[in-house]
Amino acid sequence: MRVIRLTTAVALALISAHAAAADKLKLQLDWMPNGGDKAFVFVGVQEGFYAAEGLDVTILPGRGSSDTLTKIASGAADVGTGGIASLMMAQAEGGIPVKAIMSIYSKQPDAIYSWQGSGVTDMKSLKGKTLGIPTFSASNALLPIMLENNGVDPDSVKQIKADPGTLVPMLAQGRVDGVVVWSTNRPSIEATLTQVGKKPLELAWTDYGLDGYGLSFFASDKLIKEKPDVVARFVRASKKSIEFSLAHPDKAAADQKAMVPEADVAMLEADFNVTKPLINNEISQRDGLGQFDPTLLQHTWEWVAKSMKYPLDKVNPETLVDRSYLAK
Incomplete structure (x- = not known):
């Protein structure tokens, strides 16, 4: 071969x-x-x-x-x-x-990543926060439902659409409080955040009702x-x-x-x-x-x-x- x-x-x-x-x-x-x-x-x-x-x-x-x-x-x-x-x-x-x-x-692999000390600790803590989301992703349509199911008004969470490749750098720079990505990206997120002295925090949607x-x-x-x-x-x-x-x-x-x-x-x-x-x-x-x-x-x-x-x-x-x- x-x-x-x-x-x-x-x-x-x-x-x-x-x-x-x-x-x-x-x-x-x-x-x-x-x-x-x-x-x-x-x-x-x-x-x-x-x-x-x-x-x-x-x-x-x-x-x-x-x-x-x-x-x-x-x-x-x-x-x-x-x-x-x-x-x-x-x-x-x-x-x-x-x-x-x-x-x-x-x-399901959907998740939100933030960093420890950002003020994000769970789904309910996302109220008033800013999330970076991919330009095109099935997760985007699910996000409002996940927020509602966990007692958060979707309108209380600001969303910024960006190319998937820029989401993690935006998170590392503190331009957003969290990003919507698949959990399969965890190693690269951890590596990027570690470079700027931040410890990652994961909100896996399966832990909040998604099956x-x-x-x-x-x-x-x-x-x-x-x-x-x-x-x-x-x-x-x-x-x-x-x-x-x-x-x-x-x-x-x-x-x-x-x-x-x-x-x-x-x-x-x-x-x-x-x-x-x-x-x-x-x-x-x-x-x-x-x-x-x-x-x-x-x-x-x-x-x-x-x-x-x-x-x-x-x-x-x-x-x-x-x-x-x-x-x-």
Whole structure:
């Protein structure tokens, strides 16, 4: 197997592994490949899990879950990673020929980060504070609901939209009291705040009532219909890749570093270690890695519907998942 390595500067191109006579798959990430939270896809290539299933996987960098869905729906990618809430919103807004084929995060990653001594101690303390929020993020729609559910008037919290890359520097500079980001960013937040003598404080939304599925693997309806065996092999290999990564986070980071040379291997490992509880927890242990529990799936939709003001019968979340490729 021959591996092509590209830096992320050039990697709005791609990262791929070639195997002779294998089925080719384009795997669209929901973000750039230099974060360790999705190290398992690189493990799938480097450890040969995809090749063993007869798959030649090309990994493409992305710019959010909506980007993943658009690329898969248009045929620019075959499979990909993204938040299932984005799939639900896309379906509610007119439909999309994409299905979720495997859960990755069985807990939501949304969080607010501040620093100790900022005056932020819990959700209720956000009243009168200023939050930096990403320009485009499903978390933005959930934020008012989270505040309301925790006794805070959303209008009492000032919000400043900014590019995701500038949020943590804004926090370090004290320009905002907190930032809305995924908990998978904790290592980089800690490193940045430590440089300015601040200790981070995390308000994980799961601690304040948020439940439901997060990151998932998607596949196009076209691929599912025309090549179900390819989808089955992809799910099988991806599951092995995730299990390997959970058991060997150091090796997972090294595998990603091999394909993304400019990434910091220590930070990649730290990123994946804080991601592990989103993947391996009491929910996935109860239901099985990758599974979609009907009740939790419905709760996920209810959060989306409430945040976007959709009627609950607008979407049946069961129509958005295909469990047939997961081991019983």
